[in-house]
Amino acid sequence: MIRIQVRASLxxxxxxxxxxxxxxxxxxxxxxxxxxxxxxxxIENMGEELHEKTGINTxxxxxxxxxxxxxxxxxxxxxxxxxxxxxxxxxxxxxxATITKKSDVRGRIGIIPSxxxxxxxxxxxxxxxxxxxIVALKDSNTDEDKYNVGLLQAYSELADEIANxxxxxxxxxxxxxMGTIVxxxxxxxxxxxLLVLWMFFLRPLYMRMKNGKK
Numbered sequence: 001m002i003r004i005q006v007r008a009s010l011x012x013x014x015x016x017x018x019x020x021x022x023x024x025x026x027x028x029x030x031x032x033x034x035x036x037x038x039x040x041x042x043i044e045n046m047g048e049e050l051h052e053k054t055g056i057n058t059x060x061x062x063x064x065x066x067x068x069x070x071x072x073x074x075x076x077x078x079x080x081x082x083x084x085x086x087x088x089x090x091x092x093x094x095x096x097a098t099i100t101k102k103s104d105v106r107g108r109i110g111i112i113p114s115x116x117x118x119x120x121x122x123x124x125x126x127x128x129x130x131x132x133x134i135v136a137l138k139d140s141n142t143d144e145d146k147y148n149v150g151l152l153q154a155y156s157e158l159a160d161e162i163a164n165x166x167x168x169x170x171x172x173x174x175x176x177x178m179g180t181i182v183x184x185x186x187x188x189x190x191x192x193x194l195l196v197l198w199m200f201f202l203r204p205l206y207m208r209m210k211n212g213k214k
Contacts, residue, residue: 028057030080033064034095039148043155045172050159054166056118057088060155062147067097073110086114089122091158093131093151095143107135109154122161130157 028047029040047058061080067073077090084090092110099105109128113119131154135146156173163170 029060029062030083030090031061031063034062034093034144034147035151036144036148039152042152042172042174046156046159046170046174049170049172050163053168053170054162055087056121056162057085058155058159058162059084059088059090060151061090061092061094062151063092063094064096065094067094067108069098069101071097071108073108074112077110077112087118088114089118089158089162091127091151091155093147093154095135095147107132111158121165122158126161127154127158130154 028044029035032040035043043060047060051057059080061077067076073092073094077092080090090110090112092108092112094109095107097106097108099108109131111122111124111127131150134150134153137146141149152174159170160173163173
């Protein structure tokens, strides 16, 4: 009986904690195999603000698929046509895609606009490099952290460049500082975990002790 109650409580905790994120999880993030929910929410915030102010949709795909050499990302993007609206830019982040069979280096990025007019609103190299420069760093951060930060930074760069063309400043985009973004992600994760721990475990224990119950 106790085990059933614990499982039910944990399910309720996860549902309450994740529900606000799940409501918007498919708006701008079309596929997510790699990102923390906190990172997804940051993407949703940036994408929503950009769309409200410019009318341009920016979508992200974070996939762990192992695409073969010369895999056609444009053809791949057509799988998601039912979930995207023009005008748009689709950012595909595939860190496990094969570049060449002779090389151990993996990872491909695709930036696919709905038209030449939209393509002219951003610099392909700048957006791509915003992700690559972070993922390629040799440091103590995990691959997971670097994938999260790299995609976030590239998406932010894309949104800012489109906004600049429209002479608009976005409030939800992120400064180009890897440490800052990693710190934000970790604070969000730790804060959420501590809140759950307090609400459902420590606080009831404290109340029982306060009331003289064991």
